[in-house]
Amino acid sequence: MKLGGVSRVLLIEDDPAVREGLELALTGHGHRVRAVESGEQGLEWLRSDLPDVVVLDLMLPGIDGFEVCRRIRAVREVPIIMLTARGDDIDVVAGLEVGADDYVVKPVQPRVLEARIRAVLRRIGQDQAELERHGDLTIDRAGLVVTKRGAPVGLTPTELRLLLRLSSPPGQVHSRQQLLESVWEHEYFGDSRLVDACVQRLRAKIEDDSAAPVYVQTVRGFGYRFGPV
Amino acid sequence: MASRPSLGLRSRLLSAFALLCVVTVAAVAGGMYVQARNDILQRTQDAAVQAMRSHLESLYPLPSAAPGPGELQRIARAAAGQDGSAAAVVAVFHGAHAQAGAPGGWRPGGYAMPLDPGTIPKGLRGAVAGGVLAWQRVEWHGVPFLIIGTPLLIVEQDQTTRPSGIEVYLARSLLPEQQSIDGLAASAWITGGVALGFAVVLALLATRGVLRPVRELGRAARLLGQGEMRTRIAVRGSDELADVSRTFNHTAAELERHVEQLREMEADARRFVADVSHELRTPLAALTAVAGVLEEEAARLPDPAGRAARLVSQETLNLTGLVNDLIEISRFDSGAAALALNEVDMAELVRATLRVRGWSERVHTELESGVTARLDPRRMDVILANLVGNALKHGAPPVSVRLRADPHWITVEVRDHGPGLDEAVLPLVFDRFYKADAARTRSEGSGLGLAIARENARLHRGDLTAANAPDGGAVFTLRLPRQAPDPEEGPE
Numbered sequence: 001m002k003l004g005g006v007s008r009v010l011l012i013e014d015d016p017a018v019r020e021g022l023e024l025a026l027t028g029h030g031h032r033v034r035a036v037e038s039g040e041q042g043l044e045w046l047r048s049d050l051p052d053v054v055v056l057d058l059m060l061p062g063i064d065g066f067e068v069c070r071r072i073r074a075v076r077e078v079p080i081i082m083l084t085a086r087g088d089d090i091d092v093v094a095g096l097e098v099g100a101d102d103y104v105v106k107p108v109q110p111r112v113l114e115a116r117i118r119a120v121l122r123r124i125g126q127d128q129a130e131l132e133r134h135g136d137l138t139i140d141r142a143g144l145v146v147t148k149r150g151a152p153v154g155l156t157p158t159e160l161r162l163l164l165r166l167s168s169p170p171g172q173v174h175s176r177q178q179l180l181e182s183v184w185e186h187e188y189f190g191d192s193r194l195v196d197a198c199v200q201r202l203r204a205k206i207e208d209d210s211a212a213p214v215y216v217q218t219v220r221g222f223g224y225r226f227g228p229v
Numbered sequence: 230m231a232s233r234p235s236l237g238l239r240s241r242l243l244s245a246f247a248l249l250c251v252v253t254v255a256a257v258a259g260g261m262y263v264q265a266r267n268d269i270l271q272r273t274q275d276a277a278v279q280a281m282r283s284h285l286e287s288l289y290p291l292p293s294a295a296p297g298p299g300e301l302q303r304i305a306r307a308a309a310g311q312d313g314s315a316a317a318v319v320a321v322f323h324g325a326h327a328q329a330g331a332p333g334g335w336r337p338g339g340y341a342m343p344l345d346p347g348t349i350p351k352g353l354r355g356a357v358a359g360g361v362l363a364w365q366r367v368e369w370h371g372v373p374f375l376i377i378g379t380p381l382l383i384v385e386q387d388q389t390t391r392p393s394g395i396e397v398y399l400a401r402s403l404l405p406e407q408q409s410i411d412g413l414a415a416s417a418w419i420t421g422g423v424a425l426g427f428a429v430v431l432a433l434l435a436t437r438g439v440l441r442p443v444r445e446l447g448r449a450a451r452l453l454g455q456g457e458m459r460t461r462i463a464v465r466g467s468d469e470l471a472d473v474s475r476t477f478n479h480t481a482a483e484l485e486r487h488v489e490q491l492r493e494m495e496a497d498a499r500r501f502v503a504d505v506s507h508e509l510r511t512p513l514a515a516l517t518a519v520a521g522v523l524e525e526e527a528a529r530l531p532d533p534a535g536r537a538a539r540l541v542s543q544e545t546l547n548l549t550g551l552v553n554d555l556i557e558i559s560r561f562d563s564g565a566a567a568l569a570l571n572e573v574d575m576a577e578l579v580r581a582t583l584r585v586r587g588w589s590e591r592v593h594t595e596l597e598s599g600v601t602a603r604l605d606p607r608r609m610d611v612i613l614a615n616l617v618g619n620a621l622k623h624g625a626p627p628v629s630v631r632l633r634a635d636p637h638w639i640t641v642e643v644r645d646h647g648p649g650l651d652e653a654v655l656p657l658v659f660d661r662f663y664k665a666d667a668a669r670t671r672s673e674g675s676g677l678g679l680a681i682a683r684e685n686a687r688l689h690r691g692d693l694t695a696a697n698a699p700d701g702g703a704v705f706t707l708r709l710p711r712q713a714p715d716p717e718e719g720p721e
Contacts, residue, residue: 015511021518028522085510107514107549110521176571177581177606187585189610192571220573221601 005119009053011035012042012068013083014060018106022046022055026151031117039068046072053117056100056220057083058091066098073099077156079120083108101158102184119185120158131169136228137206137215139167148206158183159202162195166226168214175223199224239436239444246432250425266410270403273373274364277401281363281377284310290720291381291393301327301395304381308397317344321396344376344400352495353378353398360392366403370401393436402623433497447479458485503559513545520545554677558661561684568605568688574630575600575639582613592617593629600634603713608685612693616643616705623647624703637711638649639691644704658695659683 009031013019016037023035036042039060046054054072058065067135069080082095082103092103134137138147144160146153155163161183166174174182179191180190183198199218203210217225288307289455296304305320320327326346346354356363357378364377378398382390392458446464452460460481462474471535497650520542527538560566577594583589613630615716620628657663662676679693684695691709698704 013350015515017515018511021515023521025518028525031639067612071325085507106510107517109546109549110518176343177573177577187581189581189607191607 006030006032006197007052007117008034008049010042010045010049012037012039012054012060012065013049013057014038015057018057020114024125026113028116029110039063039065042068043071043119046076046078050092051078054078054080055113055117056080056143058095058226059085061077066094067098069095070098073156077154079157081113081116081120086114090106092191093193093197096193097200099156099200099201103191122161134167134170134227135214135227139163146206153205155205157204158198159205162198162202163206163216163226168223169223170227170229172224173219173222179223181226201204239440240408242436242439243432244434246428247425250428251421254424258421262410262413262417265413269406269410271544273401273403273406277375277399278362278364278377278718279663280310281308281379281397281399284308285379285381285397288381289384291383291395296322296395298325301325302329302502304395304397305329308399317400319344319346319349320401321346321397321398322394346397348377349398350377354396357398358392358610373399375403375408376599377401419717436460439470442474446470447471449477449481452482457461458488458668468672479566493679499559499562502555503563506552507557509548511554513549513552516545517549550678554681557681558677558684561681561688566684566688570603571606571620572603573606573609573665575602575634575641578606578609579630579632583612583617585610586614586618588617588621591621591626591628593627594631597634600632600639602639602709604689605685608688610681612685612707613641613643615682616707619678620645620703620705634711639709639711641709642704643705643707644698644702646702649701650695650703652697655695659693 009026011019011022011026011033013022013035014037019035019037026033035046035049036045040062040175042054042056043163056065056068060068063071064121065082067081072078072080077186079101080099082100083106084091084095084103085106087132101120102114104116116215132141136149138150140146146155146160146163152198162179165183176192176195177190179195180186184190184194199216200210203213203216206215207213209225214229215226217227219225234255243264250621269650284307285304286364299321303321305327306329308320309318320329328344329596350365350367353365353376356381360382362377364375367374367376376398378396379397381397384390407634442462449460449462458481461478464471464474464478524539524542527535529535529541532536533701553690558564576598579594579596580589583592583594617630620643624647626646628643628645631640633640633642633646654663659679661680661681661699663679683693686707686709689709691707694708696704696706696708
């Protein structure tokens with residue numbers, strides 16, 4: 001997780017013009033961009049390189065974006081932003097299910113993509129050093145480490161931010177809109193499926209039974225609440 | 230428009246049948262009744278007159294021209310006869326009179342008429358005094374009587390006759406005859422009633438036979454009108470109605486073919502637009518990506534190149550907006566648009582739309598609080614941003630947004646205080662690429678904004694309408710059902 005200054009972006013996009021355009025724009029915003037044209041190349045790069053964020057087109061020749069996303073998630077917690085075609089709602093849902101953090105719709109304005117990248121890279125600045133214990137879960141706000149029964153839980157930055165946001169303070173109800181604004185830095189009208197998908201992934205990682213969640217509970221008609229445990 | 234036009238036809242046919250039946254029955258039964266009644270009365274009268282005459286003939290020769298009371302009594306008794314058919318008899322001679330009741334006195338079912346000079350009708354007495362035999366029917370306490378009056382004549386030596394001054398009146402009850410006439414009338418009524426009932430049943434059967442195909446035709450035509458192009462009628466028989474049914478089927482088939490053709494053409498056109506939009510997306514994605522770079526560089530470029538860069542950048546954004554709108558509308562056309570429902574506070578949503586676009590200061594709001602609904606906030610934002618944006622751009626301030634709710638509907642009104650919309654264009658403002666100002670061939674918008682807004686409203690099972698406020702200014706009203714569509718998807 002890199003801040004402020006230079007961040008490394010892995011861009012996986014098959015169309016040469018779009019790839020070059022986005023590379024130009026992102027480089028213009030001060031990122032170091034590695035642009036590749038296929039999922040295979042992207043995964044290859046990920047083996048040796050450690051990008052701060054992956055920008056991934058879903059429509060790729062060879063192994064498609066979903067598979068790429070799944071394979072990245074299997075080994076890394078790096079934030080992934082999907083590039084989707086407008087209106088392909090099923091793509092969005094499927095992409096979020098396999099672990100993407102956010103998505104933008106093509107044609108995307110560089111300004112918008114830049115804002116999303118900044119949002120997923122933003123450091124969660126917390127000063128309190130004490131460890132919070134909630135049942136079996138321990139949250140280290142300073143070290144940004146979450147452990148369950150002593151074992152570290154591998155959370156992506158977005159999942160971690162969502163958990164920190166929900167748990168401060170525990171028991172408070174957060175609406176999807178509020179979470180979109182605070183965690184994803186979307187405007188009020190962002191896509192609430194981002195929240196729902198991220199909650200599902202978070203539950204899969206921290207709950208004993210994600211069908212009967214203890215930590216991240218749904219408050220029907222309002223949003224989500226952490227605990228109380 | 231009557232919802233069941235066949236009912237009118239049915240009642241008309243029924244009344245015609247019933248009327249026909251009533252007239253026929255009345256004519257036949259009435260005629261027979263009158264004939265029979267006259268026959269019965271005539272026969273009774275003749276018989277009574279005959280009987281009285283023969284009884285009186287036995288008195289002759291009269292013992293005296295001026296009978297005393299005893300003599301009158303004898304005459305009365307003779308006139309009454311022995312057969313019991315007379316109810317009462319009175320013999321009158323100038324001021325004196327003598328009565329004789331019929332043997333047995335009472336008649337079943339009626340009074341015996343107390344016959345005396347006072348109860349005999351004057352006209353009858355006048356006629357009898359004139360020397361002729363006369364009769365008259367009277368009612369006494371509801372019982373019909375026949376009163377027969379005759380003068381007793383004195384036969385002179387030369388065979389001429391002169392009235393003796395003695396008059397004999399006989400009252401005879403007509404009750405049995407009345408009863409048989411009533412019986413006749415009753416059977417006429419019953420026959421008429423049965424015939425009427427029979428006629429109504431026949432009429433019902435006949436109208437059903439005619440009306441069923443007519444009603445079926447009406448139902449089929451309605452279905453066809455509602456877009457059920459496959460509607461056909463089963464053709465039965467070979468009468469005129471079957472011809473109409475065949476014609477209907479033929480017309481419906483033609484109509485279906487034409488509509489199908491038109492639909493295919495329209496679908497082709499829409500598919501073409503959708504395909505073009507999707508094809509444009511990839512080059513636009515590249516263009517959009519560099520437009521920002523170009524715009525940032527524009528400031529540093531010398532003028533012609535700088536202005537060109539800004540133009541390219543701006544127009545790329547406009548083109549992107551247009552293509553995005555086209556893709557959006559083709560998703561509505563193909564039915565691919567889906568709702569991402571969320572529990573939303575409407576007032577907060579309106580405020581957020583205004584806040585995100587920096588309009589909060591320029592728009593006056595009147596928002597009922599606590600109005601929540603399950604809807605797609607992004608689509609709501611699209612609608613509201615379009616309406617408020619139009620009002621700010623084309624209308625005149627103050628622009629106001631009003632949110633109200635009743636148990637069934639949520640209403641959002643966006644109005645400005647400009648000149649309003651021309652009444653003629655009101656129905657057109659939601660059309661695609663409709664521009665209120667013909668001279669303005671191009672505007673910042675894609676020309677699809679209101680069309681998309683309305684589609685979004687309808688996707689929520691609501692509606693969007695345009696009107697002019699009575700005191701000037703355009704009013705766009707968004708109405709949303711409070712029980713929003715609740716598809717299986719959406720956050721739990």
